Amino acid sequence: MKAVYQPYYTKSESIVKYMIDMLDVKNGMRILEPCAGDGVFVDALNSKNLNLSIDIFELDPVAIKILRNKYAAFPNLSIHSGDTLTDHRLSSYAKVGGVYDRIIANPPYGAWLDYEKRKKLKKLYPDLYVKESYTLFLYRAIQLLKYNGKLVFIIPDTFLNLHMHTKLRKYLLTHTKIVEILIFPSSFFPNVSFGYARLSIITLEKYVNKTACLSNKFHVILGFKNVDDIGKMQKAGPPYLKTYNFKQKDVYSNLDHALFISDDQNIMNLINNSKKRIGDIASCVTGIYTGYDKKYLRVISHNFANSKRFLLLNPDKICTNYLNNNNLLDGLDGKATFIPVVKGAGKERYIKESKWYIDWSSEAVMHYKKDKKARFQNSHYYFRDGIGVSMVKSNGLKAFLLEKRIFDQSVVGVFPLNQELKYYLLALFNSPTTAKIMNVINPTANNSANYIKKIPFIEPDSSTLQYINERVNLIINKILSGDTNITNIEDELHKAIRDIYGF
Numbered sequence: 001m002k003a004v005y006q007p008y009y010t011k012s013e014s015i016v017k018y019m020i021d022m023l024d025v026k027n028g029m030r031i032l033e034p035c036a037g038d039g040v041f042v043d044a045l046n047s048k049n050l051n052l053s054i055d056i057f058e059l060d061p062v063a064i065k066i067l068r069n070k071y072a073a074f075p076n077l078s079i080h081s082g083d084t085l086t087d088h089r090l091s092s093y094a095k096v097g098g099v100y101d102r103i104i105a106n107p108p109y110g111a112w113l114d115y116e117k118r119k120k121l122k123k124l125y126p127d128l129y130v131k132e133s134y135t136l137f138l139y140r141a142i143q144l145l146k147y148n149g150k151l152v153f154i155i156p157d158t159f160l161n162l163h164m165h166t167k168l169r170k171y172l173l174t175h176t177k178i179v180e181i182l183i184f185p186s187s188f189f190p191n192v193s194f195g196y197a198r199l200s201i202i203t204l205e206k207y208v209n210k211t212a213c214l215s216n217k218f219h220v221i222l223g224f225k226n227v228d229d230i231g232k233m234q235k236a237g238p239p240y241l242k243t244y245n246f247k248q249k250d251v252y253s254n255l256d257h258a259l260f261i262s263d264d265q266n267i268m269n270l271i272n273n274s275k276k277r278i279g280d281i282a283s284c285v286t287g288i289y290t291g292y293d294k295k296y297l298r299v300i301s302h303n304f305a306n307s308k309r310f311l312l313l314n315p316d317k318i319c320t321n322y323l324n325n326n327n328l329l330d331g332l333d334g335k336a337t338f339i340p341v342v343k344g345a346g347k348e349r350y351i352k353e354s355k356w357y358i359d360w361s362s363e364a365v366m367h368y369k370k371d372k373k374a375r376f377q378n379s380h381y382y383f384r385d386g387i388g389v390s391m392v393k394s395n396g397l398k399a400f401l402l403e404k405r406i407f408d409q410s411v412v413g414v415f416p417l418n419q420e421l422k423y424y425l426l427a428l429f430n431s432p433t434t435a436k437i438m439n440v441i442n443p444t445a446n447n448s449a450n451y452i453k454k455i456p457f458i459e460p461d462s463s464t465l466q467y468i469n470e471r472v473n474l475i476i477n478k479i480l481s482g483d484t485n486i487t488n489i490e491d492e493l494h495k496a497i498r499d500i501y502g503f
């Protein structure tokens, strides 16, 4: 049941205190707590004795029972058992422009939604990415606020950058005045063990006029070392905290309205003003998904990460001359039907060994094409020369030659229109310069084709291109001959890229 309700209760006093302070409640206000859990925010608000009227929503019947018992003696608290996102009464409140003075929440993150519910939500929130529940709560809450009403939400920070939340950002920037955003590690939050890198607390005010919203200034605070730092926010705050100031208009005019945070003005300028990006000079696509990897993939040994749960490949099953087949996209006949597939995991750069194999028999390919879960996507890029970029980003990107192999969805395939740029892109993606850019474009854990496309592209002059090509060539030959000591040559490449990009 946990995955449905996602009940990560707010147990940190510092966080609760900060959020209640930011909410700035006044006597007689009407307040909504849209996903109450055991009522930690309600307790804090009720103890203020400000004659508040609080509507409490909760979906989990067990939590509802606890809330009803706990608050039986408080006529100012109305408890509603139901779904905040679809409740009809709330929808009618949203229709009339909102009724609440204040809303405070720690909504569910990444709650699992069944397909029927997803369909319903898609209808109700056509502009939003419905698989991420917290963004729906935020949007719903803004609709439910009166003009000049305020909300304080604790949510993952992915809404600030991710491509899929572009429309939500546009809505926030044009319908609200953001007051303050804190960003801190999710480990501050007791018992939260999800894949999100960071959490944020956003305070905002709903506002009627778009122009006024866009001229609003707000600030973002980062650098928190422990959860108690948040409790000190109302005073000066510890010296290691960093405050970044923004005008909503500037964020609005950023690429995809994303919030880019960097101390380096050169990076910011390049990201926002670049005339050419990787997406303009190359096709960037994700690869195949079998729908059932355990059945369709094999490994050549069990000596590398994540290989253990896959069957070992019988070498007799490997088809070595598959590239000679004219109808390769229809699969192979005969006994040897396994071919190499490139996956994202691993640290290799420049050259990636074939450790994974995929069943490419006609029957298997038919399955990839027809199965509901499988994705036979971007198939005209399979078996082409290009660069693979690993989707798992830790310490920058990992880029390598695809060498006419098929690649799976954990890899972004980059295929430059001008093949002469192939080695340059390999050097660029593997450089600290690109790592810095990626950290600003998308500081969350994953990268996808959308973010690779946004990397600014600066074309080197022909002598620099030659210099880089020679060095990449050297690295490739070294790795192929078994010599992995490439540090010195790589340093030269990193410097060359730094000289081109300026950082």
Ligand SMILES: C[S@@+](CC[C@H](N)C(=O)[O-])C[C@H]1O[C@@H](n2cnc3c(N)ncnc32)[C@H](O)[C@@H]1O
Residues within 6 Å of the ligand: 004, 005, 006, 007, 008, 009, 010, 011, 034, 035, 036, 037, 038, 039, 040, 041, 057, 058, 059, 060, 063, 082, 083, 084, 085, 105, 106, 107, 108, 109, 111
């Ligand atoms: C992250 S917990 C937060 C609880 C509490 N506000 C706190 O901070 O400790 C989210 C709560 O939302 C409830 N919830 C999940 N989906 C909901 C929905 N669609 N409508 C109302 N409540 C929901 C869960 O049962 C859970 O108690």
